[in-house]
Amino acid sequence: MTEPTLNPESGFCRLKIDLAYDGTNFAGWAKQPDQRTVQEEIESAISRLVRNKTDSIVAGRTDAGVHATHQIIHVDVPEIGLEIENFGYLLNRFLAADIRINSVVEAPPNFHARFSAVNRQYIYKILDGGLQLPPLQRFDVATWFRPLEVEALNLASAQMLGYRDFAAFCKFREGSTTIRTLTKFQWHRDQSGYLIAEVVADAFCYSMVRNLVGAAVCVGEGRYPKEWMAQMLENKVRISDSYVFPSRGLTLTSVDYPPNEELLGRISLTLGKRDADF
């Protein structure tokens, strides 16, 4: 892991950028050879605007097909007198219609998009009961053929809350911890009849929300009792891939940061946690 640069180099200014994307036609956030990625396109646009090759640090590396309404990144750009208030407008002219900049501001001191973040918030949308999904909703809603009970989903999901090892719900990645603090995992049915899961944690490991949603659905449809999901968590053995829900239903909706004076402390805490011997 590269040591994070806490503050920009001399002659550079750190920008905090809030952006949204439709993940449908991206191979995820992270740059990959010969793939269309959000990182590649956003860094190209910024580099073009500031006329300097620019790398970004992202709060939540979303997987292929996952969407975002408020992803956060930071970039360090040369202080060449460009007016920051025009950055969003200018970047949107360079970017394809499936990425949009919501806002660009100068980052406060010690702001680090990834390591200062205290929470990542996601939603997952499902249309259940075998109902026909309206075509315009097909990009960010998953479907399920059986009806789901909100109460059963919530009883199963509430058992997951807290500081826990989510090995059963994370795709294995060498060197990554699977210990996270899940602070919200709650379901409701919206006005249009869609099931919405709100999922909040300090951080998520790879594919974690889609695994948790898939396991909760097993309980929500009555296939397993809620104790099954608690047992899976306890066992720390990865659940079957067949339970995992598709990425298209998943959207990163918010990244939370502490007050400015706590940004530095938060970075130390994040890095300390990751080094801890779990």
Place this chain on the structure above:
Amino acid sequence: MTEPTLNPESGFCRLKIDLAYDGTNFAGWAKQPDQRTVQEEIESAISRLVRNKTDSIVAGRTDAGVHATHQIIHVDVPEIGLEIENFGYLLNRFLAADIRINSVVEAPPNFHARFSAVNRQYIYKILDGGLQLPPLQRFDVATWFRPLEVEALNLASAQMLGYRDFAAFCKFREGSTTIRTLTKFQWHRDQSGYLIAEVVADAFCYSMVRNLVGAAVCVGEGRYPKEWMAQMLENKVRISDSYVFPSRGLTLTSVDYPPNEELLGRISLTLGKRDADF
């Protein structure tokens, strides 16, 4: 105008089909050479399923880029023992993801998708005030750079209600009447902050909703007083094309039919109206 066939020929069964589409990648409903149209794709799918070349009659011929959540068509298919309850499922397997069948039922006697209809309902969605449209909403919401006042929109729009000549708000088409009965044209702001216009009439002429929306916006943003819109209606001179809103914000949401015993009477009424000397 072809005389409508009131009932299917002997050996044929009339189906009422409720379907939805994302109009983004279609050159509208109506078949055109070398263009991708909803009519072409739906008739091909039905013809393939029933193994007989099938024409459809549609309730509302939507323009290029316009969407539908509940469009209604009828088709007469040979009685060859196919089970109607499986039609929707089978057709959806043939169709691209941007057209979906909601339901297929046997039509009641004297049902005609176009001439029995009493109302067409549309919604038009706008994000105003220069706000950044989230990428996943880009397919069915139009944007406007100035803020709009719901009350002003409603005051302007309410003046349009009734049995009137909408020549000022219809693109001219040889031989078409521009007289319609508008029964609802009402605006509200939804939970997400989008402006929604609900527009209901017995029928609409070409581009009418998009013209009406554009004119109402002129009042909603404070450029003109509401009397301006009433004057436009009165003048019967087509408003400037520059006011017309884009098709992507428009969705056909419902087509209303009378009770079964009134279907035949409604057809006579519709055809009588169109022949009347306005």
